[in-house]
Amino acid sequence: NIHTLTLNFRGYKIWMQPERKQLCAAFNKLRKLFIHGIFIKFDQLWTLNLIEAAPSVETFDVEMFEHPCLEGDEERIRCFGAQRVEPSWKIPGFTSCQKWQLKEFQFGGFRPLLDHHLLFASTVMGRAPDLKTVLLTDGQYPCKGCEAMIPIPPPVGGFFPRDRDTQEAIVKQLREIGQSSAQIIFRGGSTHPSRATWSCIY
Helix, strand or coil: CCCEEEEECCCCCCCCCCCHHHHHHHCCCCCEEEEEEEECCCCCHHHHHHHHHCCCCCEEEEEEECCHHHCCCHHHHHHHCCCCCCCCCCCCCCCCCCCCCCCEEEEECCCCCCHHHHHHHHHHHHHCCCCCEEEEECCCCCCHHHHCCCCCCCCCCCCCCCCHHHHHHHHHHHHHHHCCCCEEEEEECCCCCCCCCEEEEC
């Protein structure tokens, strides 16, 4: 049985199929689930099909992909194709017969101005009654390649929230929608070695 699973889509096609019932047996002891490389503009709610198949997951880590420096890269186009394909999974109302055991939710590349990011985070919070910690980070943007671009393209969905007033407004919105009292942490610079790490806890 699988205890830890990492998937990385590298910003391109979501190639998984929504075979939730078939996954239940394989995932019945899954404790840590990492889903990385989801293109920044893609919806994330489809990932909850995997949590429904594995309600035993205690750590759920989702990281978005935003690298303008790689747009048009010929090698990547040969490997992944020129067109990004968003998942077309039907979300069946998330009706798992088992309670989620999720305790820690990490969201890398969080952009509060993107409605689907707020919806995803609040939905996870609302579905996980035992959730203790929500960690929101600014992800890997800009990387060294993006920083070398002139000018540096602004991040999709605006910059990661750094001031207290904006963070408090987001916390209030997430808690009201998700009906959760989980601790919410904003962490910047955590995945970029040239930036100092900082955290704000609510």
